[in-house]
Amino acid sequence: MGYLDNSSITVDAILTKKGRELLSKGNFNITQFALADDEIDYSLYNINHPDGSQFAGQAIENMPILEAFPDENNMMKHKLITLNRNSTKIPIISGINDIIMTRNISQTITPTTNYIGGTDTSATAETNYIITIADRRFFTELIGANGNVVNTNTYSDGTSVSAVATGPSFTLKPTNSLSLFGTNNQILTTATIEGLDTGAKITISITINKA
Numbered sequence: 001m002g003y004l005d006n007s008s009i010t011v012d013a014i015l016t017k018k019g020r021e022l023l024s025k026g027n028f029n030i031t032q033f034a035l036a037d038d039e040i041d042y043s044l045y046n047i048n049h050p051d052g053s054q055f056a057g058q059a060i061e062n063m064p065i066l067e068a069f070p071d072e073n074n075m076m077k078h079k080l081i082t083l084n085r086n087s088t089k090i091p092i093i094s095g096i097n098d099i100i101m102t103r104n105i106s107q108t109i110t111p112t113t114n115y116i117g118g119t120d121t122s123a124t125a126e127t128n129y130i131i132t133i134a135d136r137r138f139f140t141e142l143i144g145a146n147g148n149v150v151n152t153n154t155y156s157d158g159t160s161v162s163a164v165a166t167g168p169s170f171t172l173k174p175t176n177s178l179s180l181f182g183t184n185n186q187i188l189t190t191a192t193i194e195g196l197d198t199g200a201k202i203t204i205s206i207t208i209n210k211a
Contacts (some may be wrong), residue, residue: 012068013117018153036076039065048080052197081199089115091126098205104176106141110169111202113195128196136163137180138208140187141173166196174208181210 015023022028044059053056069075083090094111113126133142145167153162172191182188187208192203 004124005116013175014068014070016070016088035080036078037076037080038076039063062092077203079203080202083199089117089119091115091195091198093129093195093200093202096193096202096204097121098207099191100207100209101172101174102209103178105139106171106173108169109191109193111195112196113200122173126195126197126200127168128166129168129170130164130194130196132192132194133163133172133189133206134191138175138187138189138206139172140175141171143171145169158178178210184201185210 019028020198040060042060044063045057047053049055049058055197066075081091091113092115093111094114096109097111098107100109101107108149111129128146131142133139136142140165144165146165147178148208161181189206189208190203192201193201
């Protein structure tokens with residue numbers, strides 16, 4: 001891992017394991033992409049810059065940017081979202097932090113959507129969310145209030161890599177299999193929760209303890 005040269009515009013792209021698998025099959029087709037601003041500190045924007053307002057964003061533009069790396073626990077945790085034209089506040093998902101779970105013990109996640117700066121009267125009340133678990137192998141159950149898993153992506157060897165469910169809340173039950181832990185006392189993955197009405201999104205880490 002290193003820093004990019006931000007003296008010029010750079011696009012640094014890498015493939016995940018799933019991407020490399022699809023490329024090897026000649027079936028690699030990018031249909032979606034996401035943008036994030038993890039490294040940006042907007043508090044550095046200085047409208048009163050001594051050299052004039054045209055330099056207000058100079059400190060932000062000169063910030064170091066990390067190279068791309070395929071670790072969802074540390075990369076692109078703060079994705080950009082698209083809001084409705086009449087939106088006056090930024091929606092955020094709250095009430096959820098990084099989760100620590102124990103093998104074979106269920107836990108329910110109930111997200112809520114709030115707005116930075118107060119209530120957005122033009123917004124539709126959030127009633128449904130979609131949750132994506134990065135590594136489905138670690139869970140024997142992923143149940144959304146609207147039903148069980150609605151989609152599962154797998155590698156060619158049959159290993160599940162992600163699963164998606166929808167609803168206003170979700171129940172996760174970690175695996176009871178010790179083989180997935182190997183010699184480790186913990187296994188880690190991530191969950192991304194997105195509001196289907198507002199587009200608010202949060203990615204949290206999930207730690208599963210062996211005992």
